[in-house]
Amino acid sequence: MSGSAMSAATTNPGGATAPPLNLPAPGARERRRLSPAFGLAAPGTLFVVLALMGPLALMFRYSLNRFVPGQMMVEALTLANYQKFFADSYYQEVLATTLWVSGLSTLLCLLAGFPVAYFLVRQASDKWKGRLLLLVILPLLMGNAVRTAAWMVILGDKGLFNAFVSTLGLSPVKLMYTPTAVVIGLVSVLLPFMIVTLQSIIEGIDANLEAAASSLGASHLTTLWRVVLPLALPGILAGTMLCFILSMNAYATPVLIGGPSFQMMAPAVYQQVAKAMNWPFGAALAFVLMAVTLVLTTTANVLVQRRYRRWSE
């Protein structure tokens, strides 16, 4: 109450009582500053709305249509496609596979990525940091399909890995077309995202905090657990969400490394839309995938936010 009264008294929003000078009122100047920013943001915003929300809305509309073999898509307003997903255990299994493969890949990325990011920030000299970071990002400069093809060469039944295994006198391992291979492939794709995200957040943690913890008697591990990890939480969340979303929607890796009998959601959507020509069901699958991803990442976000909001704001 008193706060708003005070702000009303100290600012001059209307400009009605502005001094009779040829100067803009303080409020007006601030408003003028904002407008170029709006102007700059407008094209991007417009593009996002048209190019992203438009097709999305269209797809959602499709998901409510009916599929009639021979006629393809028939205009309708039905939830039958969604009902089909929840009635068919096959598709639920596809979703379950997508979830655990994504969850595991993300977890592995976090476990492998954190030490690398931490090393990059705290140990590498400035000269080497840039080079190593470039090395981390290098795989991203390659196309997804090319990279996945390379994994096929490595993981194939007569691939590099099994060639190595047989030189050790061991029997070859079946890797190609297994979920293990898909997880390996996904981790290799996603790890750079995790490392770069974590690197930037760890960079912002004052090294003196770790020195302080150490001088107070904390071991390296305790310092990591009590000081570094809590402060890196926003970055861990961002990196985890990024990797999870990307692997939930992965296409090339599960198709090429997982093989025909391994099904994840994104390939299933493609299957329906491009092969079965069942646009309504494909759209419904896409929306289920999106909804599940959204719910999980939002929940994670809320849970983590609740922990670090207190001191981060």
Place this chain on the structure above:
Amino acid sequence: MSDVVLQSIVKRYDATTAVDNVSLNIRQGELVALLGPSGCGKTTTLRMVGGFIPVTEGRILVGGRDLTSLPPNKRNMGFGFQNYALFPHMSVGENVAFGLQMRKLPKADIARKVKTALDRVKLSHLADRLPKQLSGGQQQRVALARALVIEPDVLLLDEPLSNLDAQLRNEMKLEIRNIQQQLGITTIFVTHDQDEALSVADRVVLMRAGRIEQMGAPDDLFERPASHFVAEFMGVTNLLAGTLESVGRFRLKSGEVVAVPVAGLSGDLALALRPERVILDGTDEALLANTLSAEVEFATYRGLVIDYRVRLPSGVTLIARRPSPAVGGPAPLSPGRAVRVSWQPEAGTLVPV
């Protein structure tokens, strides 16, 4: 609590030597200030004592125990950081409790000790606040409480006052000194501010380019600087190069011959003369053995004092400091005015260049 001994400490980075053969004995309960310009190795030395930087050569002993190769968490030292380094995600109380938790003390003991430590810095009422909700001075107090609550053998403070404004700095300076004396804790205090070092320390160690330039009691360094560098760093603005002509007679490079105290020095020397000791248009001739004529070049008004730059006929300039009219000083002199410059011989100190 214990005495600290640095034995020929050396720190080398590839080609550069940051700390070059520093030896120092610090008595139990003594407060030693490591003073020097940035890059002189004072912070590196402190961090080596704290264990954050490994030493290249030499040994560090605390209470006779060799700590050289121990990590910081095994040294039992309290460290105060320049930016305080309070854990932003922990409350004031949790920050102070951290070191006690590491020592696995019972919860009740921790609560009691945290309370005592915060009482000591008058912050118990803010125990539940987060660091960012505190002012700079309060943060500094929390950092101090956090470093002291673990009952360290040694307290190490890295520029603890440099982030505070002038008034708060004075207050904290006294408070740190006070607590240090109460606890009788051996303390190393790093600073680049000579005034801070003089007013807080039992002993001042002035460093330059990784070496100890001079160490001694505050008045030793201030009144008896052993070198040109020390005199300059201690605020002597008049350093006149020259050579001894005979005992007590000093010939400036510019030709003037002045009377100086007897000193066992020879070769290229400088006469260090504080601006406060330079008298303009003095009247008591008996005290003013050295009197030269000069001209006021310009005056700098500094509130309590006015600094005059005066030029001798030979071109040499001197700074003379006089009380301003605000504190009952004489009327200001305007530039261009002819004045007599004088000082007592014993006001000057000869230092090697």
